[in-house]
Amino acid sequence: MSIAAGTPIVAPKGFKNLAAGVTYYFLRSSPKTERVTLVDFVVRPPKEVVYAKAKIPKRTVAQLPLPVLTRLLRSDWEDAIWAGKVLTGDRKSMPPWLEGLEGVDLVALDAARKDVVKSHQDRVDGKVFSIHALVNDAENVLDNDEPEKLINRHARNQMPPQNETRLRLNFFVYIAFGRNRNALHYPTHQIGHWDRLSAEHANDAKRGAPGVKGAEHGYNATAEMVEKIKSSYARRAEVGATDEKIYEDALTHDFGCKTRWFKRGHEETLDWYHPLGEPFPQKGAYFYYVNKFFRPHLVQATRLGRNRARSKIKPFLGTFTESAWNLLQRVEADAYFVVDLPRGYIEGSDLPPLAVVVCRDTASGKKVGIGFSQGGETGSAYRMAKFCMAIGLEAFALLLGLRIKDSSKGLSPHEITDRGPGATSTALSRDPAFRPVIREGTQSHSGQAKAIVETSNPKTPSDDEAPSFRRSGLTVIELACRELGKLLEFNEATNVASRVDPELEHKVPRLSPNGIWEALDSVGRNDAVLVAFEEAVRAYLDLVPAVLTRGGLMVAGRKYYSKADAFQEALGSVAEKQETEVKVYVLSCCLRHVWFEWNHHLIQLDVRYPIAVSRLVKDMSLAEALEYHQHMAARIAAHDNHRRAAHAHIEEDFKAQTGMSLNSGTRTRGRPKRGGAAARQEAKEAKETAAGRQAA
Structure with a gap:
C-alpha cells in the first residue's frame, strides 16, 4: 500500500x-x-x-x-x-x-x-x-x-x-x-456530447455546412433516419457497388423518395423529393453515419473486395538523512563507470566503458532510479534515470526484459547533482512542469556534498601493477541488466538501521532500504510527484528519427510493429511504397520497444524480425543497432559487386563447358509452328526425353 x-x-x-x-x-x-x-x-x-x-x-x-x-x-x-x-x-x-x-x-x-x-x-x-x-x-x-x-x-x-x-x-x-x-x-473532452438525435433537437436550426440551396435547406438527422441509413447500407454494400449507387438505391427504396424535373430560369434539372414531405438524408450526412457505425477498413473491404482492400488499403498484419523525513523529499544523483568493458556486438572487440547514473533517496537510502550511457557521462543518462524514477523500477525493469517486484515510483521535487552533465539543461525534462522545484548543484570536486549516493557507488581498488583492464564478455544491454541487478541487491541487502524512526520501528519489516521504504510509504510519508507513463515518455526519453512504411516503423534498421488499432490506422495512412519520416521515443540502452505518437496518443511498438532471433538481438542498444545497421549496409553494397561478377563468371564458365550461351534464343514474331506429322512426332520424343523417359 x-x-x-x-x-x-x-x-x-x-x-x-x-x-x-x-x-x-x-x-x-x-x-x-x-x-x-x-x-x-x-x-x-x-x-x-x-x-x-x-x-x-x-x-x-x-x-x-x-x-x-x-x-x-x-x-x-x-x-x-x-x-x-x-x-x-x-x-x-x-x-x-x-x-x-x-x-x-x-x-x-x-x-x-x-x-x-x-x-x-x-x-x-x-x-x-x-x-x-x-x-x-x-x-x-x-x-x-x-x-x-x-x-x-x-x-x-x-x-x-x-x-x-x-x-x-x-x-x-x-x-x-x-x-x-x-x-x-x-x-474539453465533454464538448459536443449532447444527443443530436433526440426529438428535442430534431427541429433545431439546420446543422452542418451550408449547401448550394441555402443554409437551412435539408433535414437534421433523427434516430429513425440513422437506423434506416445503417440498414440500407448493410443490404446494398457489395463488391463493385459505388457510393453513388448505394445512395441512390437507399433514397428510392428505403426512404421512398422520387425524382422530378425542376425549372429555374433557363435551367432544367432533375432533383430528389419526398411525396409526403418526410425527411431524408443528404449524401454527406448519409456517409457520415455509415463511416461512424461501420469500421472504415470494413467499408473499403466491402466495396473493393477483401483481396484488393488487403493489398491496396488495409495495413499489413504480418511481417541523500536528517534533513529529510519523507520519501523522495530529496534525491541525490551521480554517475560511475563500470570497470568491466562491454563486448562489441559485431567483432567482439572491447567497447568504451558503460556509465551508470544512479538516483538515491535520502530518507530511505534506496536507489530509486538508474540510467545508462556509453563512453561518457551524459545528460541523456540522467534523463533516463529520472524516467526510471517516474515509472518505477518495476516498469523500467520490464522494458529491459526483467520481471521484479518493487513499489517505488515518482519524482522528487528536490534534486542534488554535481556540476557535471547532470547539472546541464540536457538532463532536465522537456516539460517544465516536471522539472524539480529545487535544483542543488554541489561544489566541484566535493563528493561529500552528495555523500549519500557517493558512498554507495562501486569502488575501484588501486594498485602499483602494470596497466590492465577487465573484460566482461557481456554486451552493453547485458551489462546494463547486471548493474540493475546489483541495484536491486543493494536495496534489499544493505543495512540502513540508522535510518529507522523509533516511532515506526515496529512497522519496519527489514533493516534494508526496501524495508524503510515500505514502512514510510505505508503511512503516507511520501513526497513523490506522480507522473503518468505517457508524460514520462514524452518528457525524458530520447527522440530519434524513424521511417513509417506500410509494413511497419523502421528505427536504426530494425522494424517495429503493433496490432493496436491506432497503429494500424497509422499504417493505413501511408500509401504503397511510400516512406514517411517521423520521430519516435526510445530507451537508448535497449531498443526492445519504441513509442510512436499518433493523433496525440502514444503507441508502444515491439521489435519484429522476419526470422526467429534470440533475446540478445532484440535487446540491442541504440548505438549497437546503428553500428549493426551500418555494418550490414556495407555488406549489402559488397554483395552487389559480387552479384554482378557472379553473373559474368557463371555465364563464361557455362559457355566454356557447353559452347552455348546461358541466355540464348531470339524473339520471333507470330505463333510457333508445329508442322506436320513428323514434326509432331519429334516434339513428342523431345518431351519424353526431357522427362527422362524413352519414347516408345
Missing part, C-alpha cells in the same frame, strides 16, 4: 470525521503539526444563469467542484491505516472530471486549434501563475490552522483579484494530482 499526495482515501464505515461513501485525496502528513490533511471535491449541480446582454438570455452552467478540507490527528490516521479502517486507491494524474484526458498530449492538441483568441495552455499558465507563490510554500500553507482563509487572502491580493473558490480549487487540485499543470485544464 502506497500513500502519497493524491492517493484516493475512502472509509467504508466512516472514521472520525471521515464520512462513508466519500472519496478523499491525501495531501500531507505533517511532522510539525502532527496532523494529516485530506481534501474532497464536492460536485455541485448545474445552475441556471441569466446574461442581460447575451444572445441567449438563459443558460445552464456547470459549476466547478468545491474543495473541502478534512483533518485528522496523525496518530489517529496511522492507527486507522494499520487497522484497515481506511482504504486507498490508485493515484491518478488527473482529477475525476478530467479522466477522459489522461495520457493525452494536451499541448499538441491545443496547438492544433485555429483562430483562437487565447489558447487553453495560456489560460492554464494563468492558473499556475496565480498559485505559484502558494505552491512554493505548500508545506506551510497546508500546516496553517486555517489554510482556506490564507488562500482566500492570497486571491484577493492578486492583481487583478481572483475568484477565491476557483483559486482554492486550482491549488488543491495541483497539489493532489502530482503538481501536474494539465490537471488544471478544461474538460
Whole structure:
C-alpha cells in the first residue's frame, strides 16, 4: 500500500470525521503539526444563469467542484491505516472530471486549434501563475490552522483579484494530482456530447455546412433516419457497388423518395423529393453515419473486395538523512563507470566503458532510479534515470526484459547533482512542469556534498601493477541488466538501521532500504510527484528519427510493429511504397520497444524480425543497432559487386563447358509452328526425353 499526495482515501464505515461513501485525496502528513490533511471535491449541480446582454438570455452552467478540507490527528490516521479502517486507491494524474484526458498530449492538441483568441495552455499558465507563490510554500500553507482563509487572502491580493473558490480549487487540485499543470485544464473532452438525435433537437436550426440551396435547406438527422441509413447500407454494400449507387438505391427504396424535373430560369434539372414531405438524408450526412457505425477498413473491404482492400488499403498484419523525513523529499544523483568493458556486438572487440547514473533517496537510502550511457557521462543518462524514477523500477525493469517486484515510483521535487552533465539543461525534462522545484548543484570536486549516493557507488581498488583492464564478455544491454541487478541487491541487502524512526520501528519489516521504504510509504510519508507513463515518455526519453512504411516503423534498421488499432490506422495512412519520416521515443540502452505518437496518443511498438532471433538481438542498444545497421549496409553494397561478377563468371564458365550461351534464343514474331506429322512426332520424343523417359 502506497500513500502519497493524491492517493484516493475512502472509509467504508466512516472514521472520525471521515464520512462513508466519500472519496478523499491525501495531501500531507505533517511532522510539525502532527496532523494529516485530506481534501474532497464536492460536485455541485448545474445552475441556471441569466446574461442581460447575451444572445441567449438563459443558460445552464456547470459549476466547478468545491474543495473541502478534512483533518485528522496523525496518530489517529496511522492507527486507522494499520487497522484497515481506511482504504486507498490508485493515484491518478488527473482529477475525476478530467479522466477522459489522461495520457493525452494536451499541448499538441491545443496547438492544433485555429483562430483562437487565447489558447487553453495560456489560460492554464494563468492558473499556475496565480498559485505559484502558494505552491512554493505548500508545506506551510497546508500546516496553517486555517489554510482556506490564507488562500482566500492570497486571491484577493492578486492583481487583478481572483475568484477565491476557483483559486482554492486550482491549488488543491495541483497539489493532489502530482503538481501536474494539465490537471488544471478544461474538460474539453465533454464538448459536443449532447444527443443530436433526440426529438428535442430534431427541429433545431439546420446543422452542418451550408449547401448550394441555402443554409437551412435539408433535414437534421433523427434516430429513425440513422437506423434506416445503417440498414440500407448493410443490404446494398457489395463488391463493385459505388457510393453513388448505394445512395441512390437507399433514397428510392428505403426512404421512398422520387425524382422530378425542376425549372429555374433557363435551367432544367432533375432533383430528389419526398411525396409526403418526410425527411431524408443528404449524401454527406448519409456517409457520415455509415463511416461512424461501420469500421472504415470494413467499408473499403466491402466495396473493393477483401483481396484488393488487403493489398491496396488495409495495413499489413504480418511481417541523500536528517534533513529529510519523507520519501523522495530529496534525491541525490551521480554517475560511475563500470570497470568491466562491454563486448562489441559485431567483432567482439572491447567497447568504451558503460556509465551508470544512479538516483538515491535520502530518507530511505534506496536507489530509486538508474540510467545508462556509453563512453561518457551524459545528460541523456540522467534523463533516463529520472524516467526510471517516474515509472518505477518495476516498469523500467520490464522494458529491459526483467520481471521484479518493487513499489517505488515518482519524482522528487528536490534534486542534488554535481556540476557535471547532470547539472546541464540536457538532463532536465522537456516539460517544465516536471522539472524539480529545487535544483542543488554541489561544489566541484566535493563528493561529500552528495555523500549519500557517493558512498554507495562501486569502488575501484588501486594498485602499483602494470596497466590492465577487465573484460566482461557481456554486451552493453547485458551489462546494463547486471548493474540493475546489483541495484536491486543493494536495496534489499544493505543495512540502513540508522535510518529507522523509533516511532515506526515496529512497522519496519527489514533493516534494508526496501524495508524503510515500505514502512514510510505505508503511512503516507511520501513526497513523490506522480507522473503518468505517457508524460514520462514524452518528457525524458530520447527522440530519434524513424521511417513509417506500410509494413511497419523502421528505427536504426530494425522494424517495429503493433496490432493496436491506432497503429494500424497509422499504417493505413501511408500509401504503397511510400516512406514517411517521423520521430519516435526510445530507451537508448535497449531498443526492445519504441513509442510512436499518433493523433496525440502514444503507441508502444515491439521489435519484429522476419526470422526467429534470440533475446540478445532484440535487446540491442541504440548505438549497437546503428553500428549493426551500418555494418550490414556495407555488406549489402559488397554483395552487389559480387552479384554482378557472379553473373559474368557463371555465364563464361557455362559457355566454356557447353559452347552455348546461358541466355540464348531470339524473339520471333507470330505463333510457333508445329508442322506436320513428323514434326509432331519429334516434339513428342523431345518431351519424353526431357522427362527422362524413352519414347516408345
